[in-house]
Amino acid sequence: MKHTDIKQILDNGQNYLSADITVCGWVRTARDSKAIAFIELNDGTCLKNLQLIIEKDKVAENVLKDAMPVGTSIKAVGSLVVSERNGYEVQVKELTVLGLCPADFPMQKKRHTVEFLRTIPHLRVRTRYFESVFAVRSVLAQAIHRYFGERDYKYVHAPIITGSDCEGAGEMFRVTTHDWSTEFQTEEEYYANDFFAKKAGLTVSAQLEGEMAAMGLGKIYTFGPTFRAEHSNTPRHLAEFWHIEPEVCFAEIDDIIEIAEDFIKYIIKDVLANCPDEIAFFNQWVEKGLIEKLEKVVSNDFARLSYTDAIEVLKKSGKEFKYPVEWGAGLQTEHEKYLADEYFGKPVFIVDYPADIKSFYMKQNADGKTVAATDLLVPGLGEIIGGSEREWNMDKLLEAMAKRGMPTEGYEAYLDTRKYGSVPHSGFGLGFDRMLMYITGVQNIRDTLMFPRTVGSL
Ligand code: 4AD
Ligand code: MG
Numbered sequence: 122m123k124h125t126d127i128k129q130i131l132d133n134g135q136n137y138l139s140a141d142i143t144v145c146g147w148v149r150t151a152r153d154s155k156a157i158a159f160i161e162l163n164d165g166t167c168l169k170n171l172q173l174i175i176e177k178d179k180v181a182e183n184v185l186k187d188a189m190p191v192g193t194s195i196k197a198v199g200s201l202v203v204s205e206r207n208g209y210e211v212q213v214k215e216l217t218v219l220g221l222c223p224a225d226f227p228m229q230k231k232r233h234t235v236e237f238l239r240t241i242p243h244l245r246v247r248t249r250y251f252e253s254v255f256a257v258r259s260v261l262a263q264a265i266h267r268y269f270g271e272r273d274y275k276y277v278h279a280p281i282i283t284g285s286d287c288e289g290a291g292e293m294f295r296v297t298t299h300d301w302s303t304e305f306q307t308e309e310e311y312y313a314n315d316f317f318a319k320k321a322g323l324t325v326s327a328q329l330e331g332e333m334a335a336m337g338l339g340k341i342y343t344f345g346p347t348f349r350a351e352h353s354n355t356p357r358h359l360a361e362f363w364h365i366e367p368e369v370c371f372a373e374i375d376d377i378i379e380i381a382e383d384f385i386k387y388i389i390k391d392v393l394a395n396c397p398d399e400i401a402f403f404n405q406w407v408e409k410g411l412i413e414k415l416e417k418v419v420s421n422d423f424a425r426l427s428y429t430d431a432i433e434v435l436k437k438s439g440k441e442f443k444y445p446v447e448w449g450a451g452l453q454t455e456h457e458k459y460l461a462d463e464y465f466g467k468p469v470f471i472v473d474y475p476a477d478i479k480s481f482y483m484k485q486n487a488d489g490k491t492v493a494a495t496d497l498l499v500p501g502l503g504e505i506i507g508g509s510e511r512e513w514n515m516d517k518l519l520e521a522m523a524k525r526g527m528p529t530e531g532y533e534a535y536l537d538t539r540k541y542g543s544v545p546h547s548g549f550g551l552g553f554d555r556m557l558m559y560i561t562g563v564q565n566i567r568d569t570l571m572f573p574r575t576v577g578s579l
Contacts, residue, residue, distance in 0.1 A: 122145060124142075127146060131167060131169055134209040138200075142198070146162040147164070148162060148192060150170075151190070159175075160197075161173075163247075174211065180213070191226060192229075193221060194219040195217060197217075228248065235250070253561070260395045261556065261560065274367060278345065284319055288480055289480055293348070331343050331367075331548060335369065335370050341368050342365060347361075347362060349362070354577070362555075368548035369546060369548060374510040376547060382422075384551075385423075393412075415560065417467070424467060428471055428473050434464055442455050449478070457503040469497070473493065475490060481521045485512055485517055485521070493510040495549070502559050506551050511548070513545050514539070
């Protein structure tokens with residue numbers, strides 16, 4: 122259907138003043154007076170609506186009646202005029218109703234709660250709130266690709282179906298084609314007769330494949346969905362989330378921390394520059410002070426603290442925590458919140474965690490107790506990045522696997538990278554949906570993507 126996008130018209134109106142234009146979209150609001158009707162039209166290309174002015178004697182009465190309900194899709198032909206209030210508006214000469222919208226359309230009401238909108242995920246894209254979320258989501262994804270592309274990283278596609286558990290946390294979804302009942306007597310037989318002739322699952326992280334790719338391509342990143350069968354019913358956990366995982370050869374822990382900080386600042390700056398209307402919307406309706414927060418993040422250094430020092434800070438905080446603070450235990454959300462929100466009030470990298478609470482692949486520090494791992498905690502949200510230098514010494518890696526009772530079976534290819542020309546290397550994983558929460562101020566991860574998958578909900 123030949124027509125012009127509303128974003129084009131509002132951005133470059135001067136180009137469209139001389140001839141008639143055709144616009145298409147959905148009615149956001151409509152009102153009429155005796156002689157004139159006004160329709161605010163939105164086509165999804167930008168947050169702003171285009172105002173249509175309809176002289177009632179120019180359009181058939183029944184067509185106008187059908188066109189007015191909120192949610193109706195229409196096509197209008199007319200001339201673009203400059204308007205003091207709206208920038209540009211269209212004086213309509215021809216109006217066509219494309220799709221009627223009956224009165225039970227749930228978006229009639231001006232403002233719904235996000236909780237209600239979550240029950241109609243397929244329709245919530247027609248609100249300013251979700252139009253803004255998806256605009257920022259799209260720009261953010263492109264900023265990420267641009268960041269790595271400009272720096273000669275190769276974009277690698279890792280498999281989604283995998284046989285190995287990268288994080289070793291036992292949170293893998295199984296992939297099978299077997300029916301609920303089979304004739305097989307043993308586990309071995311069961312898997313041997315399954316589609317892949319072995320136990321398969323959905324990837325929890327592309328890291329292991331990413332490391333193998335980097336060990337030849339030098340610098341890579343992956344950007345894809347990853348899956349965790351965590352029973353965490355929180356505003357920050359998805360069963361299916363989008364994950365960015367760069368892997369960099371010849372980078373040690375300090376190098377990867379520097380890259381992570383530079384990367385986070387770059388993508389925030391990009392969104393601030395390219396989504397001004399959407400960020401202004403979030404600043405007004407979702408998180409007061411959001412713009413100021415983001416501007417401070419891009420213009421200040423992130424903090425850095427060792428896990429051991431973090432434990433001391435928490436102990437001296439005088440706070441009553443629900444979970445005890447002791448060296449060797451994982452940092453709980455309440456601890457992370459205290460460190461990022463109250464103690465630093467800005468993003469902070471915690472480094473050198475106890476080896477026992479982290480994954481097998483992390484570089485063992487000389488103290489024999491900690492690993493060169495880092496989490497980036499941000500105020501209001503907690504962890505958005507998990508990363509580390511990788512253990513590149515074969516013997517130490519094997520030792521760490523044995524200590525965790527991991528088989529070497531299934532990890533042969535990974536181990537080969539340590540056997541043939543092993544190099545120091547590091548990487549991290551950024552949760553894309555969590556990053557979107559941080560940039561928009563959206564409080565629940567279920568509101569950052571079209572169809573969120575969480576425990577008990579598909
Ligand atoms: O800290 P995680 O588990 O680290 C890894 O998976 C490493 N293999 C990454 C690497 O070094 N290549 O996950 C990384 C990030 C977290 O910091 C968080 O932002 C996000 O992924 N994440 C989740 N986001 C939403 N829902 C979940 N269930 C998530 N689990 C992790
Ligand atoms: Mg983590």
